[in-house]
Amino acid sequence: MGIRDDAVQVRAQGWRTLAALHNLIEGDLERALQREHGLSVVEFTVLDALGRQDGWHMRMAQLARAAALSSSATTRLVTRLEDRALLTRILCVDDRRGIYTELTAAGEKLLNEAHPTHDAVLQEALENAAKVPELKDLVTAVAPANA
Amino acid sequence: MGIRDDAVQVRAQGWRTLAALHNLIEGDLERALQREHGLSVVEFTVLDALGRQDGWHMRMAQLARAAALSSSATTRLVTRLEDRALLTRILCVDDRRGIYTELTAAGEKLLNEAHPTHDAVLQEALENAAKVPELKDLVTAVAPANA
């Protein structure tokens, strides 16, 4: 086992740790958001991305990027949220292939309600993860001076 | 905006960064492993977890934990791999509810073939991520002294 092999092991271990932390946080968020607001993590992510634009539009492709989803999944996700009247599709006038999406009042309301849940659960998940020895360092890298 | 609010923003941003990096790496691994070995990331993860036990068994629940999957998903995943003759189910004698899984020779072979791909793609993905300013710090936390 030389130096090169060690680096491989370090990366593999690091990747497993990253995946573990990601999964832990996402699991907690998923359960909490679903239970309290009927939202999945991706759904929240999309609403939040739109909310951060504050009154401005986003195209489907941008949304797909923000949610780390394929374009087809994004189409259906937007359809779901539109059916729940949380956002609206707006046809572009300048490029009639493109579609803008915008939060409705109900969407903004739900987002504002869900945000405290999201933030609290995220904090708690990070605190819990920081107690796990093999996750601790990564946690502080994600959120410096946590807990 | 006080100190408390800042911490919330930092965590939210950190979580988005973590998710972004995770997604980047997983996407690259998924494509490469699928294309070159017909394996998904979870499938590789399970084979790798078994391989790291080196000749010893793992129960379904352990596998589920290692792959961050539900028990039902694990059942079907193991079934898939068993159908491809990459691993075998072994009934426990001491606890006849439990089931051990073990790599077959073909499973070990495929794992050995896939490992270089996995490691190379992981390295490359980390190097690419390190070039993205907002991911750089997290990358070095995952794999110190990378690139």
Add this chain to the structure above:
DNA sequence: AACAATTCATTGCGTGTGCAATTACTTGCT
């Protein structure tokens, strides 16, 4: 020893996802 409570794994069912093909529109080339 017999029965309730628990645990491990599997199956039914509904849902979200990606890939590939498709539709609608725009851009570039001649």
Add this chain to the structure above:
DNA sequence: AGCAAGTAATTGCACACGCAATGAATTGTT
């Protein structure tokens, strides 16, 4: 102007996933 190539979003399809209910074996209780 007209047609090919490219791009944005949507749909068909197959598949992997989680939850809840089930089957099978263990552990605990009286």
